[in-house]
Amino acid sequence: MTTKLLQFVNEKQSMPEKRITKKRLKDFKEIYKQFDEKEAKKQASRCSQCGIPFCQVHCPVQNNIPDWLKLAAENRLKEAYEVSQSTNNFPEICGSICPQDRLCEGNCVIEKGFESVTIGRVEKHITDTAWEKGWVKPVNPPIENNKSIGIIGAGPAGMAAAEQLRKKGYQIEIYDRYDRAGGLMIYGIPNFKLEKYVVERRTQILKKGGIVFHQNFEVGKTKSFDHLRKKHNAILIATGVYKARDLDIPGVKLPNVFSALDFLITSNRKGLGDDVPNFDNGKLNAEKKNVVVVGGGDTAMDCVRTAVRQGAIRVICLYRRNKENMPGSMREVSHAEEEGVEFNWLSTPVNIFGNKQVETIEVAKVKLGKPDTSGRDTPKILVNGISKLKVDMVIKALGFDPEPLPKLFNYPLLKVTQWGTIKVDHKTMMTSEPGIFAAGDIVRGGSLVVWAIKDGRDAAESINNYLSNNASEENLKQSVSV
Ligand code: FAD
Ligand code: SF4
Ligand code: SF4
Numbered sequence: 001m002t003t004k005l006l007q008f009v010n011e012k013q014s015m016p017e018k019r020i021t022k023k024r025l026k027d028f029k030e031i032y033k034q035f036d037e038k039e040a041k042k043q044a045s046r047c048s049q050c051g052i053p054f055c056q057v058h059c060p061v062q063n064n065i066p067d068w069l070k071l072a073a074e075n076r077l078k079e080a081y082e083v084s085q086s087t088n089n090f091p092e093i094c095g096s097i098c099p100q101d102r103l104c105e106g107n108c109v110i111e112k113g114f115e116s117v118t119i120g121r122v123e124k125h126i127t128d129t130a131w132e133k134g135w136v137k138p139v140n141p142p143i144e145n146n147k148s149i150g151i152i153g154a155g156p157a158g159m160a161a162a163e164q165l166r167k168k169g170y171q172i173e174i175y176d177r178y179d180r181a182g183g184l185m186i187y188g189i190p191n192f193k194l195e196k197y198v199v200e201r202r203t204q205i206l207k208k209g210g211i212v213f214h215q216n217f218e219v220g221k222t223k224s225f226d227h228l229r230k231k232h233n234a235i236l237i238a239t240g241v242y243k244a245r246d247l248d249i250p251g252v253k254l255p256n257v258f259s260a261l262d263f264l265i266t267s268n269r270k271g272l273g274d275d276v277p278n279f280d281n282g283k284l285n286a287e288k289k290n291v292v293v294v295g296g297g298d299t300a301m302d303c304v305r306t307a308v309r310q311g312a313i314r315v316i317c318l319y320r321r322n323k324e325n326m327p328g329s330m331r332e333v334s335h336a337e338e339e340g341v342e343f344n345w346l347s348t349p350v351n352i353f354g355n356k357q358v359e360t361i362e363v364a365k366v367k368l369g370k371p372d373t374s375g376r377d378t379p380k381i382l383v384n385g386i387s388k389l390k391v392d393m394v395i396k397a398l399g400f401d402p403e404p405l406p407k408l409f410n411y412p413l414l415k416v417t418q419w420g421t422i423k424v425d426h427k428t429m430m431t432s433e434p435g436i437f438a439a440g441d442i443v444r445g446g447s448l449v450v451w452a453i454k455d456g457r458d459a460a461e462s463i464n465n466y467l468s469n470n471a472s473e474e475n476l477k478q479s480v481s482v
Contacts, residue, residue: 005073007045013115014043021338025309028191028271030096031335032121037075040125044072047117050109055119058107060454061088065104065119072122081130084123089160089457090202092131093185094450095124097194099298099329103450131201139209145169147467150228152176152219153238155183156449157440159202160456161236161463162211168464172211175228177218180272181206183240185449187265190302192309196272225409229436234463237414237422237431237438238456241446245398247294251352251361252396258284260299260397267306286312290390292361293317294349295397296325301332303395304341315341316389320348320366320379348381352394361391400446421445429459430466437463 016032016039018024024031035043047069055065064083071080084091100106100120108116130136149165151158154176162172180186182199207213219225219239229235244259246252266284269276278284286307293303296319307315317336319326322345326333337343344363351362365385369378402420415423415432422431422438429437439455441447 005045005047005049005070007042011042011046013046013118014039015118016121021340024192025339028267028306028309030195031192032096034128035121035125037129040122041073041075043118044069044122046110047073048110054107054109055104055117059104060448060450061094061457063087063091063104063123068126069117069119069122072126077126077129078133078135080126081135084126085130085136088123088450089163089453090156090449092124092127092198093156093194093202094453095120095122095127096198097189098448098450099331101329101331136205138205139163139166139211141167141169141210143169144171146171147233148173148231149234149236149463149467150175150232151236151238152225152228153183153240153440153442154178154181154203154213154215155238155240155440155452156185157240157452157456157459158183158236158238159206160453161238161439161460162456163206163209164457164460165463166206166209166211170464170467173214173232174211175214175217175219175222177216177221179215181213181215186272187268188261188299188302189449190264190268190306191271192305193302196268220409225411233435233467235436236456236459236463237436237442238440238452238459240441241400241402241421243401244396245401247349247396247398249350249352251354251358254352254354254358255356256283256354256358256392257352257394257396260293260295260303260395261400263303263395264299264306267310286310286315286393288313289392291315291393291395292349292389292391293395293397295319295399296321296328297397297399298328298332299399300397301328301336303397304336305332305339307393307395308339308341312393317341317343318347318349318363319343319345321368322346325368346379348379349394350381350386352391358391358394360388361394363387363389400441402442402445419445428462428466429455430462435466435470437466 016035019031049066053066068080068083104119105116148171151174154174166172181203185199266279270279287310289312291307291312293300304315304317346366347363348366349361350364353360364381366379369380372378413433417423422442424431424438431438437459439459440452
């Protein structure tokens with residue numbers, strides 16, 4: 001079939017239609033509508049099929065983007081889906097929430113003025129169609145393998161590894177301390193970016209493929225790490241990072257100063273229909289409040305946008321650098337601006353005042369100095385630029401650090417880096433202990449879903465090599481029953 005590609009000169013870049021702001025503030029649903037078939041085809045046909053596709057080079061899972069764009073342009077969506085799912089376990093999720101402007105699309109070589117191919121949304125369209133048409137099938141390994149692998153953490157790293165290993169016939173058990181699988185995809189990322197049914201149907205299909213999920217199972221509490229180590233032939237640790245970085249200013253211990261994740265988990269649980277007393281009693285609910293969010297990353301954007309949807313009176317984001325130096329995705333910032341969030345650039349909190357709870361926050365102006373090692377300009381506080389804001393709720397969104405996991409697991413043999421992440425051999429993802437692997441945020445620090453998927457896939461490959469090359473040994477397993 002011949003299809004005209006290189007249509008970027010004739011066809012304009014377009015994203016799926018966004019729901020109007022007034023309407024989208026009334027609920028937590030995805031803000032983008034879906035591409036219809038015609039538009040997805042048109043957008044895919046804008047690709048110039050580069051010999052060296054920089055989009056692919058900058059996609060963490062090295063998606064074969066030009067191939068599936070060509071197939072989508074030719075309306076061969078089933079084949080496009082086959083190609084797309086061969087490198088990515090959750091393409092519809094990445095298509096929605098990857099910061100494409102920093103990854104594939106940001107590196108698309110279509111000349112300036114023509115704007116990049118909307119790769120993420122075409123990827124989502126392909127896999128959404130696959131779900132609608134029933135092309136997404138549970139894993140059905142051709143042959144069973146009696147070796148078992150224990151995976152700690154049912155986030156994207158753990159789930160991607162589980163699927164890859166199950167394809168090879170291994171017996172997979174995932175242990176997670178939460179009541180639902182999905183990690184931050186279910187409890188961190190808000191619904192308006194990633195609807196929860198999208199994550200839940202992935203969990204269901206993994207279960208149908210024979211992967212066993214143990215929810216409400218906190219390793220280190222429910223059972224010891226050593227217990228799992230003895231039960232399985234290999235272990236993958238994919239526990240993510242959850243320790244919020246704190247603000248070091250007076251008043252930060254006042255009630256009504258919350259961590260971003262407490263705020264977002266509460267909101268996501270409410271959306272999932274759970275009983276959430278801290279939301280219902282108004283404590284972790286922004287309704288009718290003046291809210292200040294401190295931070296400039298994607299988590300901060302999730303908090304400000306959640307607060308406006310909860311009915312806050314006013315939502316202000318304080319960020320110590322300027323817009324150009326923000327670490328988050330510009331697309332997310334522009335959504336927040338459209339939704340009425342106020343941004344105080346070059347501002348940092350220096351004091352929080354209140355009697356029994358937060359009442360005002362003192363904010364200092366900041367001047368940017370020379371770039372630091374990250375390449376971003378260093379902020380310096382200006383003592384004569386102090387102002388006060390009335391506030392009822394402060395949310396700290398300054399990033400996350402790993403919890404002292406090895407201590408929690410009471411397993412001192414696992415080595416950690418100076419940043420508290422688990423030390424691995426980056427070629428094999430194996431920790432300092434043979435047969436124990438690690439993947440995702442617990443290795444890299446707070447990162448992205450697509451990197452967690454990539455790590456999970458790499459770890460799965462290495463676990464398979466390890467178990468195949470050590471076939472005569474009992475690996476980690478000793479006879480213990482859970
Ligand atoms: P996680 O997703 O954190 O999963 C780890 C799992 O391990 C959890 O389910 C946890 O319950 C479990 N666990 C931890 N300790 C134990 C234990 N002792 N026993 C049993 N289970 C345990 N990335 C994007 O690409 N796009 C985005 O838009 C985006 N938005 C984000 C918004 C927020 C608010 C946050 C916090 C993160 C966001 N991220 C985003 C980052 C992304 O969610 C993470 O990088 C990714 O989820 C990491 O995957 P993971 O599998 O390593 O860990
Ligand atoms: Fe782009 Fe993410 Fe899809 Fe890769 S996985 S093509 S980076 S949207
Ligand atoms: Fe197509 Fe852009 Fe990738 Fe080139 S860089 S193959 S034009 S999507």
